[in-house]
Amino acid sequence: MRPWLLSLRLLQRDWRGGELYLLGAALVLTVAATVAVGLFADRIEQVLRRQGSELIAADLVLESSRPLPARFATEARVRGLESAEVIELRTVVMGERPQLVILKAADPGYPLRGTLRMRRTADAPEQGASVPSPGTVLADAYLLRVLGLEVGAALELGEGRFGIVGILTQEPDEGRNPFAFVPRVLMHRADLDATGLVGPASRASYRLLVAGEPHAVAAYRAWARESLNPNISLTEASNAQNELNSAFERAARFLRLTSLATLLVAGAAIALACQHLVNHQIEAMALMRCLGAPRHLLLWVLTARLLLFGLIASLIGCLVGWLGQMGLSALLAEWLKAELPSPSLKPLVIGIAVGLIALGGFGLPPLIQLARVPPLRALRGEIGTPRLPAAVSIGAAALTLTLLILWQAGDRGLGLRLLAGVGLGISALALGALALIGLVRPLVGSARGIWRLGLANLARRPALTVLQILGLGIGLLALLLLTLVRLDLIESWRMSLPEGTPNHFLLNIQPHEVEAVQALFQEIGIQTSGIHPMLGGRLIRINDRPLVPSAYPDTRARHLASREFNLSYALTPQSDNRIIAGHWWTDEQALPQFSVEQGIAEILGIRLGDTLSFWVSGHELSAPVTSLRSVRWDSFNVNFFVVASPSLLQEEAATFITSLYLPKGQEALVDTLVQRFPGILVIDVESILSQVRGLIERGAQAVELIFGFTLAAGLVLMVAGIQASLERRRADYAVLHALGAPQRRLLTALAVELTATGLLAGLLASGSAQAIAWFLAHAVFELKLRLDPAWWLMGVLGSGLATGLIGTLAVYPALVQPPARRLGATVG
Amino acid sequence: MIMSEQSVARAIDLTKHITGPGIDLTILNGLDLEVRAGEALAILGASGSGKSTLLGLLAGLDRPSSGEVWLCGQRLDALDEDERAVLRAGRVGFVFQNFQLLPTLTAYENVLLPLELTGSAAAEERAAEAIERVGLSARARHYPRQLSGGEQQRVAIARAYATSPQILFADEPTGNLDQATGQGIIELLFELRREQGTALVLVTHDFELAAHCDRRLRLNNGHLEPLG
Structure with missing residues (x-):
């Protein structure tokens, strides 16, 4: 018989016999989640990118201070792209x-x-x-x-x-x-x-706006990059806007991370389900060898069966994922108030590939080992089965995970950091689990009855126990991690632009008007971000080195170096600034010094201790840089790249600037202001703000929805983890029941054992999740993370309760069976 | 060739030691045995005397510590595991104490399995015939868990004879059955053996069962002794 046909028949029979349900469920959900996340992320990213496009009025912009060569517009037309010159x-x-x-x-x-x-x-x-x-x-x-x-x-x-x-x-x-x-x-x-x-001397900015189908834009971008000269800069929708870019980047990163977490959780579920399958197939393999099946035939049959099964399950997973994202898109479309573009087919291909790779990587090594089951086992059941060295299994799983994460992360840096985090997390979980087993072992002798059995079960097969705790722990870890980061991320986005974010800027307030303006605000109860002095200054030297804009290779650096800086002075830093190096000055009499925003310091190569010289109102002012600050630009507060100590600038002529929030219906205040202080310039940024807010809301909703898939995968993993030990438990409890142990006692002992396992996994996972979340928040998302003890408690208790409850419910039917039915095979 | 024309299995100076931490056990000690074609041979012995070990060695499921085993005209120690498996395929049948039916396959599919593995022609017809021969056609679509112990062993017997093997190894085939059911199983086993002319090596501790065989040997201290 052809091995393929035999594989197909055996697969069919195994499926009917229920052997593959667990693995099938894990795999279908893996692929479904990956595909749904992929399709979703694909569509959401398209929406976000389109939103980014709106902010540059195009998908891609070429910009120069001189007229752009005609070939750029011609090429866009040739490629079927829309273009417009501005x-x-x-x-x-x-x-x-x-x-x-x-x-x-x-x-x-x-x-x-x-x-x-x-x-x-x-x-x-x-x-x-x-x-x-x-x-x-x-x-x-x-x-x-x-x-x-x-x-x-x-x-x-x-x-x-x-x-x-x-x-x-x-x-x-x-x-x-x-x-x-x-x-x-x-x-x-x-x-x-x-x-x-x-004319030749006029200072104009020439822009060519280009838009069209994503692949055509991408091809055009690649072409344009080849033809760029140093005077032409290229801006894409995805990096269009500094203020919005950070929000978009975080959303994109988080979507990718969520999808990776789903992969991780589901991968663990597949590994556990494969282990379960292998344990079930040992007898069958021994018998088949006894009946004359050579190893290579079994190897063939096992591999082909796995491949066929993986393919079928992946296809079903794709279908489920597709349907799932369609349903959610229908919901989303209303929330997003935007029509979602159709997804590309790429996530489907990726879904199938991920399913097959995960199944192969996690499942193939133990399954291959099955071909080595000695035929003698059919005759003498006590004979052990050849076990794959743990290093091979772990190595294959780790390699699979590394490949998948690096591939799916799309960003090698993010992938490597995530791998490091996952590696550390898993090591911590494994070590923690081993330590606990070590603690349990001496207790086995002193425990009694069912407790002794439960504890012995843990200690007798440490590898399996560690695997179970790891599986459960990884699922929990990913869920907790996502919950922590997601909540914090969304919260911090919302917090970055809360209601009451300044929506108007007031400029050109003369020094003598400051008091009157402040009095007016006080009178009508309007809060401002404070009135800040502002004066123009051109950076002319860093230390003794004259600033030559053209010497910077980077166009942004050239642009920044050539423009006039808005300088300010203050006694204390703005509330949304954070000193990341050096120290802020202490009082009004402090020596002349500067505090510089870290981003611009990096671009222009300014370091702590450097002396900056500015040309201000016809003379030169020099002072050292004594601190570097991070600034939340998306806060819409008044912020400055360079702030000086009061002693340096307070004698210079300056105008004042403030930002304030005008609630709807109070717009008349602008007219009052303009009438009373005609020189003040009022800038309304409400429209920009609502654009940014809309973007943030969309990102947050997308993240929350995609998170649901990871949660589902986590639940499957939890069930898979418990299922992996079901057979052993069933047999043990059937014997105990036959020996007279009442069901209630068995049930209690089981619930206690499972809850304890869940608690342990929860404890380990919570600790690791907090550590990784802290790392991610700092290194990847650049957010502040609050370490909330409530999450520890919820992780630990939630895990204990869920594992105890789900596990007990899963095992209960086995417990209520008459023992003779379980023991039927041996009592005839 | 050492084996005579009529012998299907033969052991010469067969020894099996088991060594391990704190264990040094000689289970079989220079044992000689010949199973002739179509012969029914009973090997008796107390629990732990090494009967199943001997069976495993004769069937090529295990390797001896020393000595020779011949099966169906081939010397087993010259063959590797896969070659031994190929040798067994279709030529050797098994009936186990605990039936060893695959729980995910129906009765019919369990019988079909060895035929499929050997790529037999008309496998499905032969499996159906075998099931019918043991009187279980009505239950052919049932899974092992839906069958009684006696019925499961009948399925196992059908599976063992389906490939028309030259030799059948039976390890305590009634060990898990009550007396009446066991009696029925024995009758079926011997009936089929007569029909097909298959050699049978029956390992048991049951004298009554052994009485059905042409020849009886007792395994004692690693040696075989003839019984009346």
Whole structure:
């Protein structure tokens, strides 16, 4: 008979006989969870990326301070991509007084992603808009106010005159620099030449916006990267926005991590289920060898059977995963208020591959060992079976896990860190379990009755006990870890932009107006983030080294080095700043010194102790850097890259800036402010804020939903862990029952034993979870993590109760069987 | 060739030692035995006398410490485990004390298994015939757990004879059955043996059962002694 056919028949019979249910369930759920997570993550990432695209008004942007070579636009067209050119420059318009404006000239296709919005008049409702037709412009409300103009009036820009046809309220990519507090004007690209504002010496930013199908954009990006010169920078949707980027990155990382955790949990379930299967197949293998099946045939049959089974289960898993994510997408679509793009088929292929690799890695080594069962065992059941050296099993499982995690993490750094964490966690769990078994062994002799049996069971087969505790512990560990990190992550996202986050910035407050402005806020009960002095300064030297922007290889560094810094001085650091190196000054008389934000310090190569020289109001100011700070930019508080001690800057001429939260309905305050202090510039960042908030909510919901799959996998693992020991327990308890032990006593002893196992696994898992969560939060997510003792308690008690309850329920039917039925094989 | 034309199994100067931590046991000590084709041979002995060990060695399931074993014309110590398995396939049948039916297979499938493993022609018909021959056609689709001990042993007998083996090894085939059921099993075992002309090596401690055999030997202190 052909081995394949025999494998198929045996597989069919094994399935019917119930041997494969457990492994099948573990495998189907593994693949289902991986696929659902994969498909989900795929779709959510697409939504998030699209959201990121809206923030740059495209999928990809090329930017230069000089006109971009035509080949970039041509290539985009050739590749079937949409493109639009945008030129942005600063210019002065003349009104009652000269006013600096940002003029944006865009092709009619702009924006390729996101929406442009306007009002027809100051009182009209907001509506969608497109690039104004040639000869007309859209201007924002602030410009109209300071120039004293209305819709319908003419605006002089350079040598041209343009009719104002509406009030510009939203440009999707305006948020690229929320601190560019300059009024804005949008015009048709074709009108730009008529202004005569663009010449060889003008400082303009030329952008080419590109959008289209993801694979075409990716191909274009690869092509463009080859052709970039140092003057051209490339921005992608995924790294479009500094403030949003961190939120997006964390969401993407967490989704990937959740999917990896599912894999880990389900892998452990497969390992346990395979072990269970192997234990059940020993007799069959011995008999088949007795009946004349050579080892190579059995090996063939076992491998082919595993492969067939893996393939079938993986396909079912794919189907379940697909259905699962469809159902959840239906739910999500409403919450997301966005249509989800269709997922790619890649997660299905990955799901099947993950299923087969996991099954092969965790299950094949012990199954292969089955082919070596001696035929004599059929005759003499007491003969042991050849066991694979533990190192081989563990090595194969570890190798499988390493491969899968590194492959699925997509980011080698994250994968390696996760592996290290998992490795440490598993080692800690294994050592802890071994230590406990060591503690139990001396107790076996002194315990009595059922307790003795239970304890002996633990101590007699330490490898199996460790495996069970490990399986249970890994599941718990992953669940606790995800719960901890997830709660903390979501909480910290929400906390980063709570209700009451500043939605307005007030600039250009003169020193003599500070007191009056503060008094006004106090009068109407508005809280601000504090009024901070602000003055411009150009960094000219770091130590004795003159700052040469072009010397930096990185475009961002060049950009930062060439622009003017907003400097401030303060007695205490902002509430959302954290000193990560050095010390903040202690009092107003402290010697002149600087505190620098760590990100910019890194980009510009500024170290603690370096002396910085700024050119401020026509003279040079130097002081050492005595501290480095981390800043939560997404807090929307007023923050500065460089803050000085008061003694250095308080004599310099400065204006003041503040941010405040205006609740809905109190917008009239802006008018009051503008009337009382006409020089103050009010910037409304509510629209940017709501964009960021929407993104955070979507990320959090996606994470919570995907977490559900990991939870399901964890439950399967728990059942698999308990099932692995069922046969042994059943036999033991049948004997005890036959000897007269009442069911209630057996049940109690069983519940106590299982609960104790669960408690132990819970204790070990909670400890490891806290340690790894702390590491992840610091090293991967850059979040603060609160170590909450309540989680210890919940992990330990929850594990004990769940294991005790589920295990007892699973074993109870065996206990209530008449003992003769269990012992039937031997009493005939 | 040392084996005579008629012998299907033979042991020459067969010795089996078991050594281990604190254990040094000689189970079989220079034993000689010949099983002739179609002969029914009973090996009697007290529990622990080494009967099952001898059976395992004769069937090629285990290796002797020294001496020779011949089975179906082949000297076993020249063969490796897989070659011995191939030698057994279809030529050797087994009936075990604890039946050794695979719990996930039906009665019919248990009987079919050795035929499938040997790639026999018309395996399904032969399995169905074998099941019918032991009177269990009505229960062919039942799983072992749904059958009584006697019925399970009948299935095991059907499985043993399904491949028409040259020799059948039976290890306490009635050991797990009550007397009446055991009697029925013995009758069936010997009936089939007569029909197929199969040699039978029956290991038992039951004299009544042994009385059905052509020849009886007692295993004592590692040696075989003829019994009347």
